[in-house]
Each structure stands twice: as structure tokens, then as C-alpha cells.
Amino acid sequence: MDKLINDFSFGLFFWQALILVILLILLAKFAWKPIMNSITEREEGIKNALLAAENAKKDMQNLKADNEKLLAEARAERDTMIKEAREIKEKMIADAKEEAQAQGEKMIAQAKATIEGEKNAAMAEIKSQVSTLSLEIAEKILKGELANNDAQAKLVEKMLDDAKLS
């Protein structure tokens, strides 16, 4: 302890204090402040960049998910559209078939009715013609038959038989 006190030099202490104070002030102003600011700034920058990258990644993922969702929606829409189209097509075909059938039946019915009418008319005409012809024939025959009595009688009989038969 005695040696320590003896070694203590006030002049040295004074110079040390002076140098340290000046050094502290100068360095604080010209060195530590800009150095610390630069380091902090850089670290903040790195932190922000990392955060931005993370956000960008997240955004990308969101975008990708959105795209996929959109794609799936489009696909589903397409599917429903195709389905609808198919249904419409089938319906149209069925409708057309039905209509055609109905039309056909109608036409057939009409044809049948016409045929029936024509047939009846034809029959009526044939009947009238047959009766006219018959009368003419009968007249002719009568004219020929009536030339002799026997023949007349026979004819009458025959005709009567025929009448009975018909």
C-alpha cells in the first residue's frame, strides 16, 4: 500500500484525465455516434429485409392458393356447363322425338281418316255404279228375256232366288 501511494503520480493522473475526457468527447461525437448509428441502421435494414422477404413469401403463397382456388372454380364451372349442355341436348332430342312421334301419329290418323273417307266414297260410288250397271244389265236382260215368256218367268224366278240368296 505504501508503495502504491508512493507510486501515485498526480501529474500522470491529471494528464490521463484530460486525455480521456478529450478522447471521450471527440470519439463520442465523431466515431461512436456514426458507427453505432450505421450498425443499428444496417441491422434494422437486415431485419426489415428479412421481414419483407417473409411477407413476400407469404403473399406468394396466398397468391398461389388464390390461383388454385380460381382454377378449381373455373373447372367446376366448366363441368357444370358441360353437364347442363348435355342435359339440354338430351332434352332437346327427347322433345324432338316426342314431337315427331306425335306428328307422325297425327299424320297416320289423318291418313287413316282420309283413306276411310275415300274408301267409303269409293264404295258408295261403286255401289251406285253397280246399281246403275245392274239396272242397265237388268234392263238389257229384261229386254232380251222378255222376248219370250219362259225366259221371262225363269228370269223372274232366278232373280227372286238371287234376291233371296243376297
Next chain:
Amino acid sequence: MVISKRPLHLFVAFAVAILPFFSSANTISDSTHVATETSHESHVAHAESHEEAEPTDKKSKIKAFIDHHLQDSHDFTFFSDEETGKHYGFPLPVILIDNGLKLFSSSKFHHGEEIAEVDGNYYALHHGKIYKTNAEGQLNYDEHHHPTNEKPLDFSITKNVVAMLVTAILMFFIFVGLAKSYRKGPLPAGFGKVLEPLVIFIRDEVALPNIGEKKYRKFMGYLLTVFFFILILNLFGLTPLGINVTGNIAITACLALFTYVVTQFSANKDYWKHIFWMPDVPVLMKIALIPIEILGTLTKPFALMIRLYANISAGHIVVMSLIGLIFIFKNWVAGPSFFGLTLFISIIEILVAFLQAFVFTMLSALFIGMAVQDHHHDEHHSEDMLGEHDNAII
């Protein structure tokens, strides 16, 4: 390493082989060696008694040289020629306050060999201190062999002051350079790449954990300045320039005082409250704790002062003693082996230079942290007695 080992082994083997020739040769010429050779077991005791009885020239010379090296000096001597008495170096200005300012060159003292006469006053240089004497340069000694002559206030630019000035200028240019290198880009260039990790280390490992995120920024300037100041001076001390700045009690005292002042002036209300009126203890205890707490604030910087001084001084003494042993033994075994040991200790001293700078900064930060810490002690205590983690103690 594999290649270089073999010649080393050979050399050591050769040195051992030729040992008898040299040791026997030495015993004849060197009287010091006889004592050490004859009794190896009782070497220490023998050496001590030997010194007391008949101080050998070389040993006391080395001891004086080490003592001289540890002291501050009024001139910058790189080496001296013993035979011609010539010193190679340069003188430094001496500034004395003794009935006015006295300014003269230290060359007037002729390395303590002559009395300097300035304006009718006579000054003598004795063991690095300047004493006022009469014209004959007579020094009166007390029983501890200290001169009792009047000591004028000595504000000389000594070797240590020069070392500090050089360090300060060096630090200024290095760190202003580092600050400027950030203007060019976010990363430092050149030597800044080495310094920046140290700056970040002080911030992340010293300031942040001890002072806290909110308040650390204000003390970074002090901590960084002190760290690099001590580190550079420690490393300067290991160079062959032969300066011992951080191993000087005035320097460490000043540094410790700065930490003390910074701590006391930045302390908050809680800190003073814990010193003068300790909460949660009986009134009698409060009064009893006041002197203890005040003494506690003083012991912290005192420990800082002694720790740095003792570590650096011890390092210098050990290294210089080992070098001195080479010259005492002066043979083929002792030379290389003490050289190796000195190299080993020197490498450890580099580690110590970093470690002591770090420890000083670390403890300064710790003391500042204690003074500026927000204590939540009182609030927690009233709320719940058991659960809360007590910040005040940590």
C-alpha cells in the same frame, strides 16, 4: 510443424550433450552460477540469503531494471549501453509547478545522473520522481529509504503521457476512419472488419445484458472508449517499447474514478434510495446500512483500479524476470528454455490484455447497470409477498 520439430529436437539434444562443457566453463567465470549450481533444492532460500549477504551485481541490476521499467519515466529510452553509459532515446518536456511554472527538457537530468538547475532552483531525479534539492543535490532519506525532500507538483509529459497521447491519436484516427467507411456502404472496409466485431461484442455482450436495452445507448461511448483505450495500452505494454501505462496506479485510479463518476451521475432515484434508506428493513438497520452502502460504492471502483494495475504489473514483472533469468544463467539450456517460457507467458499476456480490458469494461457496465436499473421492488412487494421474481436483488 512436423518438419520443424526434428531440428528442434536435435538442437535440444545437442544442447544437453554439450551442457557439461559450458556449465563447467561458467562456474569458473561466473560467481553467481556457483550458488545456483551447487544446491538446487534450497535454491530459493539460498538465493535470498545470498542476496542479503552479498548483493550480486547482475541480480540487483536486473531487479533495478524491472523496477525502472514498471515506473513512469521522464524520458523515452529504448535501450542503454551499460559500458559507455549512453542512452538511446529522446528526452521529454518536464513541467513543474513550484512557485510558478517551470518548463525544461528532461535531458537536463542526464537520466538522473545530474542535478537540473532551473531559475535558481535545483531539482534531482530519484527513482522516477523529481525532488527539490540544494545545489549539491543532497537527498535526505527516511527509514523506508524514501527521500524526504520537497516534491514540486509534477505535470511533466512523461513516457506514459506520450504513450497515452499516441494511443488517443491512434484511436481517434482508427475509429473516425471506421465511421467514415460506413458512408461508402453498409459494411466496413479494411481494418474496420476487425474492429466492428469488437464494437458489436461490447454492445451485445457487455452493454446490453448489463445496462438494458432502453438505456445502454447513452453509455456505449464511455464503454467503447475505455475498452479500446485499455486494450491498446495493454498491447503497447507488450511491445519492446518498454512502456507500462495500464500497470501504473495513477492511470488505473483515473479510469476507476471515471467509472465511479459516470455511475454516480447517471444513478436514478432507486439507487440512492437503496443507499440512504434501504426499503423493507427496520429503521435501525436502515441507519446501519448507510455507511456500508456508501463504502460499497467506493470498493467497486477500488477493485477495478487494483485489478487492472495488479494484472498488468504482474504480467510485466513475470515477463521481465524470465528475460532476466536468461542473463543470470547464461547457458545453453537456460537460454532457449527461458526464451520459450517468456514466449509462452507473452502469449498469455496478450490474452490477459484483452481479458483485463474486457473485465474493466464489463464491470463498469455492471456498475452503471446497477445504478440505472429500474427497481420494481416496492410495487411487487405490496402486491404479493411470494410469487414475484425480485428484480432488485439481481
